[in-house]
Amino acid sequence: MKTKSSILLKLLVVQCLVVFCVAQDFDFFYFVQQWPGSYCDTKRSCCYPTTGKPDSDFGIHGLWPNYNDGTYPSNCDSKNHFDKSKISDLISEMQEEWPTLACPSADGYSFWQHEWEKHGTCSESIFDERGYFKTVLALKQKSNLLQALKSAGIRPDGKKYSVESIKEAIKESVGKVYRSSAWCTNNKLLDT
Template sequence: MEKLWICLFAIFLFIVANAALRELQLEPEDTKFDHLTFTQFWAPEACRSIDPRCKFTNVSSDWTIHGLWPTMGNTHGPAHCTNESFNQSLLTADMLKFMDKYWITYVKYEPNPSFWEHEWIKHGTCAVDGDKTEFLNQKSYFQTTINLYNKYNISTILTKANIKPGMSRPLDDFLNAFKTSEIGKTVRLDCNGVFLLDVEICFNLSLQPIDCTSPTGCSSKKNVSYEPY
Protein backbone atom coordinates (compact mmCIF):
# COMPACT_ATOMS: atom_id res chain seq x y z
CA MET A 1 0.00 0.00 0.00
CA GLU A 2 2.84 2.40 0.84
CA LYS A 3 4.38 1.88 -2.60
CA LEU A 4 1.01 2.61 -4.20
CA TRP A 5 0.70 5.90 -2.33
CA ILE A 6 4.25 6.86 -3.32
CA CYS A 7 3.43 6.08 -6.94
CA LEU A 8 0.20 8.08 -6.82
CA PHE A 9 1.97 11.01 -5.18
CA ALA A 10 4.66 10.98 -7.88
CA ILE A 11 1.97 11.02 -10.57
CA PHE A 12 0.26 13.91 -8.80
CA LEU A 13 3.49 15.92 -8.73
CA PHE A 14 4.06 15.23 -12.42
CA ILE A 15 0.57 16.44 -13.29
CA VAL A 16 0.94 19.60 -11.20
CA ALA A 17 4.36 20.40 -12.70
CA ASN A 18 3.14 19.96 -16.25
CA ALA A 19 0.04 22.04 -15.55
CA ALA A 20 2.25 24.85 -14.30
CA LEU A 21 4.43 24.60 -17.39
CA ARG A 22 1.40 24.70 -19.66
CA GLU A 23 0.14 27.79 -17.87
CA LEU A 24 3.45 29.47 -18.62
CA GLN A 25 3.43 28.00 -22.15
CA LEU A 26 6.62 26.16 -21.26
CA GLU A 27 6.20 22.53 -22.15
CA PRO A 28 9.48 20.68 -21.37
CA GLU A 29 10.29 20.09 -25.04
CA ASP A 30 9.69 23.78 -25.79
CA THR A 31 12.86 24.83 -23.98
CA LYS A 32 15.15 23.01 -26.41
CA PHE A 33 17.15 24.79 -29.12
CA ASP A 34 19.73 23.67 -31.65
CA HIS A 35 21.58 26.91 -32.45
CA LEU A 36 21.78 30.63 -31.64
CA THR A 37 20.92 33.65 -33.74
CA PHE A 38 22.81 36.90 -33.20
CA THR A 39 20.91 39.84 -34.68
CA GLN A 40 22.22 43.34 -35.26
CA PHE A 41 20.36 46.45 -36.44
CA TRP A 42 21.64 48.98 -38.93
CA ALA A 43 20.99 51.98 -36.71
CA PRO A 44 19.86 54.59 -39.28
CA GLU A 45 17.19 52.31 -40.78
CA ALA A 46 16.16 50.88 -37.43
CA CYS A 47 15.62 54.40 -36.15
CA ARG A 48 13.55 55.38 -39.17
CA SER A 49 11.43 52.25 -39.37
CA ILE A 50 10.81 51.02 -35.82
CA ASP A 51 9.43 54.18 -34.29
CA PRO A 52 8.53 57.32 -36.27
CA ARG A 53 9.28 59.30 -33.10
CA CYS A 54 12.86 58.03 -32.96
CA LYS A 55 15.32 60.91 -32.95
CA PHE A 56 18.17 59.94 -35.24
CA THR A 57 20.46 62.56 -33.72
CA ASN A 58 20.48 60.48 -30.52
CA VAL A 59 21.28 57.20 -32.27
CA SER A 60 24.68 55.65 -32.87
CA SER A 61 25.67 55.73 -36.56
CA ASP A 62 26.69 52.10 -36.46
CA TRP A 63 25.38 48.57 -36.21
CA THR A 64 23.77 47.91 -32.86
CA ILE A 65 22.77 44.77 -31.00
CA HIS A 66 19.22 43.50 -31.18
CA GLY A 67 19.84 40.28 -29.30
CA LEU A 68 21.25 36.78 -29.04
CA TRP A 69 18.43 34.28 -29.42
CA PRO A 70 18.21 30.54 -28.80
CA THR A 71 16.73 29.13 -32.00
CA MET A 72 15.14 25.84 -32.98
CA GLY A 73 15.14 25.14 -36.70
CA ASN A 74 13.81 28.24 -38.44
CA THR A 75 11.95 29.48 -35.37
CA HIS A 76 13.29 32.16 -33.04
CA GLY A 77 12.46 30.26 -29.90
CA PRO A 78 12.10 28.94 -27.28
CA ALA A 79 11.23 32.04 -25.27
CA HIS A 80 10.43 32.99 -21.66
CA CYS A 81 11.99 29.82 -20.26
CA THR A 82 12.27 30.80 -16.56
CA ASN A 83 10.94 33.48 -14.26
CA GLU A 84 14.39 34.87 -13.41
CA SER A 85 14.09 38.65 -13.50
CA PHE A 86 16.56 41.04 -15.05
CA ASN A 87 19.13 42.35 -12.56
CA GLN A 88 21.18 45.24 -13.90
CA SER A 89 23.39 45.23 -10.81
CA LEU A 90 24.96 41.97 -12.05
CA LEU A 91 26.53 43.81 -14.98
CA THR A 92 29.81 45.69 -14.67
CA ALA A 93 30.22 49.41 -15.26
CA ASP A 94 32.19 48.69 -18.46
CA MET A 95 29.44 46.42 -19.76
CA LEU A 96 26.75 49.01 -19.08
CA LYS A 97 28.77 51.76 -20.75
CA PHE A 98 29.20 49.59 -23.85
CA MET A 99 25.55 48.55 -23.91
CA ASP A 100 24.34 52.14 -23.60
CA LYS A 101 26.13 52.83 -26.88
CA TYR A 102 25.72 49.61 -28.85
CA TRP A 103 22.67 47.83 -27.37
CA ILE A 104 20.07 50.54 -27.60
CA THR A 105 16.33 50.84 -27.97
CA TYR A 106 14.78 52.68 -30.90
CA VAL A 107 11.49 53.35 -29.16
CA LYS A 108 11.22 56.89 -27.87
CA TYR A 109 10.75 57.20 -24.11
CA GLU A 110 11.85 53.59 -23.56
CA PRO A 111 15.10 53.48 -21.56
CA ASN A 112 17.80 51.09 -22.70
CA PRO A 113 17.56 48.93 -19.55
CA SER A 114 13.94 48.16 -20.45
CA PHE A 115 15.14 46.78 -23.77
CA TRP A 116 17.84 44.69 -22.04
CA GLU A 117 15.24 43.39 -19.62
CA HIS A 118 13.03 42.33 -22.53
CA GLU A 119 15.89 40.52 -24.24
CA TRP A 120 16.89 38.76 -21.02
CA ILE A 121 13.39 37.62 -20.08
CA LYS A 122 12.44 36.50 -23.59
CA HIS A 123 15.74 35.04 -24.83
CA GLY A 124 18.42 35.05 -22.14
CA THR A 125 16.45 32.89 -19.74
CA CYS A 126 16.44 30.18 -22.42
CA ALA A 127 20.13 30.49 -23.26
CA VAL A 128 21.40 30.03 -19.70
CA ASP A 129 22.77 26.53 -19.23
CA GLY A 130 24.86 25.52 -16.23
CA ASP A 131 27.01 23.28 -18.45
CA LYS A 132 28.15 26.09 -20.75
CA THR A 133 30.61 28.69 -19.48
CA GLU A 134 29.29 31.25 -21.99
CA PHE A 135 25.83 31.07 -20.44
CA LEU A 136 26.35 30.17 -16.82
CA ASN A 137 24.30 33.11 -15.64
CA GLN A 138 22.80 36.43 -16.57
CA LYS A 139 26.11 38.28 -16.63
CA SER A 140 27.76 35.71 -18.91
CA TYR A 141 24.81 35.87 -21.33
CA PHE A 142 25.23 39.61 -21.79
CA GLN A 143 29.03 39.41 -21.87
CA THR A 144 28.95 36.70 -24.53
CA THR A 145 26.67 38.85 -26.67
CA ILE A 146 29.05 41.79 -26.31
CA ASN A 147 32.01 39.57 -27.24
CA LEU A 148 30.26 38.38 -30.41
CA TYR A 149 29.52 41.97 -31.41
CA ASN A 150 33.17 42.91 -31.02
CA LYS A 151 34.41 39.81 -32.84
CA TYR A 152 32.15 40.06 -35.88
CA ASN A 153 32.09 43.71 -36.89
CA ILE A 154 29.53 44.12 -39.66
CA SER A 155 30.68 47.60 -40.68
CA THR A 156 34.22 46.32 -41.19
CA ILE A 157 33.03 43.25 -43.10
CA LEU A 158 30.93 45.30 -45.53
CA THR A 159 33.58 47.99 -45.97
CA LYS A 160 36.17 45.34 -46.92
CA ALA A 161 33.73 44.19 -49.61
CA ASN A 162 33.43 47.81 -50.82
CA ILE A 163 29.85 48.10 -49.58
CA LYS A 164 29.44 51.39 -47.78
CA PRO A 165 26.54 53.43 -46.39
CA GLY A 166 24.74 55.24 -49.19
CA MET A 167 25.26 52.39 -51.68
CA SER A 168 22.67 50.15 -53.32
CA ARG A 169 23.88 46.67 -54.30
CA PRO A 170 22.46 43.26 -55.30
CA LEU A 171 21.53 40.97 -52.43
CA ASP A 172 24.21 38.46 -53.46
CA ASP A 173 26.91 41.12 -52.99
CA PHE A 174 25.91 41.45 -49.35
CA LEU A 175 25.71 37.70 -48.81
CA ASN A 176 29.09 37.12 -50.46
CA ALA A 177 30.66 39.82 -48.27
CA PHE A 178 29.86 37.72 -45.21
CA LYS A 179 30.75 34.41 -46.83
CA THR A 180 34.22 35.68 -47.68
CA SER A 181 34.74 37.25 -44.24
CA GLU A 182 35.81 35.67 -40.96
CA ILE A 183 32.20 34.51 -40.59
CA GLY A 184 32.51 32.38 -43.72
CA LYS A 185 28.85 31.34 -43.69
CA THR A 186 25.47 32.35 -45.06
CA VAL A 187 23.83 35.04 -42.95
CA ARG A 188 20.22 36.17 -43.07
CA LEU A 189 19.33 39.74 -44.01
CA ASP A 190 16.10 41.59 -43.25
CA CYS A 191 14.94 44.62 -45.17
CA ASN A 192 12.35 47.31 -44.68
CA GLY A 193 11.20 47.49 -48.29
CA VAL A 194 14.51 47.73 -50.15
CA PHE A 195 16.38 49.19 -47.17
CA LEU A 196 18.72 46.97 -45.16
CA LEU A 197 17.42 46.73 -41.59
CA ASP A 198 19.28 43.92 -39.83
CA VAL A 199 21.66 41.01 -40.19
CA GLU A 200 21.37 37.65 -38.45
CA ILE A 201 24.49 35.55 -37.86
CA CYS A 202 23.90 31.95 -36.81
CA PHE A 203 26.07 29.95 -34.40
CA ASN A 204 26.13 26.37 -33.20
CA LEU A 205 26.00 25.68 -29.48
CA SER A 206 29.80 26.01 -29.33
CA LEU A 207 29.48 29.54 -30.76
CA GLN A 208 31.04 28.66 -34.10
CA PRO A 209 29.40 30.33 -37.14
CA ILE A 210 27.07 28.12 -39.19
CA ASP A 211 24.86 28.76 -42.21
CA CYS A 212 21.54 30.41 -41.43
CA THR A 213 18.78 28.44 -43.12
CA SER A 214 15.80 30.79 -42.73
CA PRO A 215 14.76 32.51 -45.98
CA THR A 216 16.15 35.99 -46.39
CA GLY A 217 13.91 38.93 -45.65
CA CYS A 218 15.28 40.97 -48.57
CA SER A 219 14.27 40.65 -52.22
CA SER A 220 16.75 39.17 -54.64
CA LYS A 221 14.96 40.96 -57.50
CA LYS A 222 15.83 44.46 -56.33
CA ASN A 223 19.05 46.01 -55.10
CA VAL A 224 19.42 46.31 -51.34
CA SER A 225 19.89 49.88 -50.18
CA TYR A 226 22.43 50.46 -47.39
CA GLU A 227 21.12 53.73 -46.03
CA PRO A 228 23.57 56.53 -45.18
CA TYR A 229 23.98 57.96 -41.70
Protein backbone atom coordinates in the same frame (compact mmCIF):
# COMPACT_ATOMS: atom_id res chain seq x y z
CA MET B 1 10.82 48.22 -57.71
CA LYS B 2 12.75 45.82 -55.52
CA THR B 3 14.36 42.71 -56.95
CA LYS B 4 15.98 39.75 -55.26
CA SER B 5 19.26 40.36 -57.06
CA SER B 6 19.76 43.90 -55.85
CA ILE B 7 18.76 46.05 -52.95
CA LEU B 8 19.15 49.66 -52.08
CA LEU B 9 21.76 49.66 -49.34
CA LYS B 10 19.74 52.05 -47.21
CA LEU B 11 17.41 50.05 -45.01
CA LEU B 12 19.09 46.89 -43.83
CA VAL B 13 17.04 46.47 -40.68
CA VAL B 14 18.30 43.26 -39.20
CA GLN B 15 21.26 41.07 -40.03
CA CYS B 16 21.33 37.62 -38.51
CA LEU B 17 24.16 35.15 -38.26
CA VAL B 18 24.13 31.58 -37.13
CA VAL B 19 26.86 31.95 -34.57
CA PHE B 20 27.19 28.44 -33.27
CA CYS B 21 25.28 25.23 -32.87
CA VAL B 22 24.62 23.70 -29.50
CA ALA B 23 23.22 20.48 -28.13
CA GLN B 24 20.96 22.22 -25.63
CA ASP B 25 17.27 23.06 -25.37
CA PHE B 26 17.48 24.67 -28.82
CA ASP B 27 19.47 24.16 -32.01
CA PHE B 28 21.40 27.38 -32.60
CA PHE B 29 21.59 31.10 -31.85
CA TYR B 30 20.83 34.06 -34.07
CA PHE B 31 23.09 36.98 -33.29
CA VAL B 32 20.98 39.91 -34.44
CA GLN B 33 22.28 43.37 -35.23
CA GLN B 34 20.40 46.38 -36.57
CA TRP B 35 21.30 49.52 -38.45
CA PRO B 36 20.05 52.57 -36.48
CA GLY B 37 19.06 54.60 -39.54
CA SER B 38 17.09 51.70 -40.90
CA TYR B 39 15.24 51.14 -37.65
CA CYS B 40 14.38 54.83 -37.57
CA ASP B 41 13.24 54.75 -41.20
CA THR B 42 10.63 52.06 -40.60
CA LYS B 43 7.01 52.80 -39.79
CA ARG B 44 7.87 52.64 -36.10
CA SER B 45 9.02 55.88 -34.68
CA CYS B 46 12.42 55.96 -33.11
CA CYS B 47 13.98 57.97 -30.34
CA TYR B 48 17.64 58.27 -29.59
CA PRO B 49 18.70 56.90 -26.23
CA THR B 50 19.09 59.29 -23.33
CA THR B 51 22.83 58.67 -23.69
CA GLY B 52 22.83 60.34 -27.13
CA LYS B 53 22.62 59.51 -30.83
CA PRO B 54 24.21 56.14 -31.61
CA ASP B 55 27.22 55.92 -33.90
CA SER B 56 26.61 55.18 -37.57
CA ASP B 57 27.28 51.51 -37.02
CA PHE B 58 25.34 48.33 -36.52
CA GLY B 59 24.00 47.99 -32.99
CA ILE B 60 23.17 44.83 -31.13
CA HIS B 61 19.58 43.71 -31.04
CA GLY B 62 20.07 40.40 -29.26
CA LEU B 63 21.17 36.79 -29.13
CA TRP B 64 18.22 34.51 -29.77
CA PRO B 65 18.05 30.74 -29.27
CA ASN B 66 16.23 29.08 -32.19
CA TYR B 67 15.12 25.70 -33.44
CA ASN B 68 15.90 24.35 -36.90
CA ASP B 69 12.18 24.33 -37.75
CA GLY B 70 11.98 28.13 -37.54
CA THR B 71 10.41 28.35 -34.10
CA TYR B 72 12.12 29.56 -30.97
CA PRO B 73 11.81 29.29 -27.21
CA SER B 74 10.93 32.43 -25.28
CA ASN B 75 10.38 33.57 -21.70
CA CYS B 76 11.74 30.28 -20.37
CA ASP B 77 12.20 31.22 -16.71
CA SER B 78 9.70 33.74 -15.37
CA LYS B 79 11.44 33.69 -11.99
CA ASN B 80 14.81 34.80 -13.37
CA HIS B 81 14.29 38.54 -13.65
CA PHE B 82 16.79 40.98 -15.11
CA ASP B 83 19.14 42.33 -12.45
CA LYS B 84 21.15 45.31 -13.67
CA SER B 85 23.58 44.99 -10.76
CA LYS B 86 24.90 41.77 -12.37
CA ILE B 87 26.07 43.72 -15.43
CA SER B 88 27.02 47.06 -13.84
CA ASP B 89 30.57 46.93 -15.22
CA LEU B 90 29.23 46.33 -18.76
CA ILE B 91 26.76 49.23 -18.86
CA SER B 92 28.90 51.82 -20.65
CA GLU B 93 29.84 49.34 -23.38
CA MET B 94 26.22 48.20 -23.68
CA GLN B 95 25.00 51.78 -24.04
CA GLU B 96 27.43 52.21 -26.93
CA GLU B 97 27.05 48.82 -28.64
CA TRP B 98 23.45 47.90 -27.68
CA PRO B 99 21.45 51.15 -27.74
CA THR B 100 17.69 51.26 -27.55
CA LEU B 101 15.90 53.21 -30.28
CA ALA B 102 12.38 52.61 -29.03
CA CYS B 103 10.26 55.54 -27.96
CA PRO B 104 10.12 57.11 -25.54
CA SER B 105 13.85 57.71 -25.07
CA ALA B 106 15.43 55.40 -22.55
CA ASP B 107 18.74 54.41 -21.03
CA GLY B 108 18.58 50.83 -22.38
CA TYR B 109 17.64 48.96 -19.23
CA SER B 110 14.09 48.04 -20.30
CA PHE B 111 15.38 46.85 -23.71
CA TRP B 112 18.09 44.73 -22.09
CA GLN B 113 15.57 43.42 -19.58
CA HIS B 114 13.30 42.36 -22.44
CA GLU B 115 16.17 40.62 -24.26
CA TRP B 116 17.29 38.76 -21.12
CA GLU B 117 13.84 37.69 -20.01
CA LYS B 118 12.58 36.69 -23.47
CA HIS B 119 15.75 35.18 -24.98
CA GLY B 120 18.52 35.00 -22.39
CA THR B 121 16.56 32.92 -19.89
CA CYS B 122 16.20 30.27 -22.60
CA SER B 123 19.96 29.91 -22.82
CA GLU B 124 20.57 29.46 -19.09
CA SER B 125 22.05 26.03 -19.71
CA ILE B 126 24.94 27.97 -21.28
CA PHE B 127 24.88 31.48 -19.77
CA ASP B 128 23.87 33.22 -16.61
CA GLU B 129 22.74 36.82 -17.05
CA ARG B 130 26.23 38.30 -16.92
CA GLY B 131 27.59 35.63 -19.27
CA TYR B 132 24.78 36.26 -21.75
CA PHE B 133 25.48 39.99 -22.03
CA LYS B 134 29.25 39.59 -21.97
CA THR B 135 29.06 36.98 -24.76
CA VAL B 136 26.85 39.19 -26.90
CA LEU B 137 29.27 42.11 -26.54
CA ALA B 138 32.17 39.83 -27.51
CA LEU B 139 30.27 38.63 -30.58
CA LYS B 140 29.75 42.24 -31.64
CA GLN B 141 33.49 42.85 -31.46
CA LYS B 142 34.20 39.71 -33.50
CA SER B 143 31.65 40.49 -36.21
CA ASN B 144 32.36 44.03 -37.29
CA LEU B 145 29.70 44.17 -40.00
CA LEU B 146 30.27 47.78 -40.98
CA GLN B 147 33.95 47.11 -41.59
CA ALA B 148 33.16 43.89 -43.45
CA LEU B 149 30.85 45.75 -45.81
CA LYS B 150 33.25 48.68 -46.24
CA SER B 151 36.10 46.28 -47.02
CA ALA B 152 33.96 44.84 -49.81
CA GLY B 153 33.24 48.33 -51.17
CA ILE B 154 29.67 48.34 -49.83
CA ARG B 155 28.78 51.63 -48.18
CA PRO B 156 25.62 53.36 -46.94
CA ASP B 157 25.72 55.71 -49.92
CA GLY B 158 22.37 55.15 -51.65
CA LYS B 159 23.86 52.90 -54.33
CA LYS B 160 22.42 49.48 -55.10
CA TYR B 161 24.32 46.37 -54.07
CA SER B 162 23.39 42.77 -54.72
CA VAL B 163 22.14 40.69 -51.83
CA GLU B 164 24.74 38.08 -52.78
CA SER B 165 27.60 40.60 -52.50
CA ILE B 166 26.38 41.64 -49.05
CA LYS B 167 26.08 38.02 -47.91
CA GLU B 168 29.51 37.20 -49.31
CA ALA B 169 31.12 40.20 -47.60
CA ILE B 170 29.66 39.15 -44.26
CA LYS B 171 30.57 35.49 -44.75
CA GLU B 172 34.12 36.42 -45.80
CA SER B 173 34.62 38.57 -42.74
CA VAL B 174 32.74 36.63 -40.08
CA GLY B 175 33.21 33.12 -41.44
CA LYS B 176 29.60 32.11 -40.86
CA VAL B 177 26.71 31.52 -43.19
CA TYR B 178 24.22 34.34 -43.45
CA ARG B 179 20.62 33.16 -43.24
CA SER B 180 18.77 35.15 -45.90
CA SER B 181 15.45 34.18 -44.34
CA ALA B 182 16.36 36.56 -41.53
CA TRP B 183 16.09 39.63 -43.76
CA CYS B 184 13.23 41.88 -42.83
CA THR B 185 10.79 43.79 -45.00
CA ASN B 186 12.90 46.84 -45.81
CA ASN B 187 16.26 45.83 -47.20
CA LYS B 188 18.05 49.15 -47.10
CA LEU B 189 20.93 50.62 -45.12
CA LEU B 190 20.53 54.27 -44.18
CA ASP B 191 23.40 56.49 -43.17
CA THR B 192 22.50 58.11 -39.85
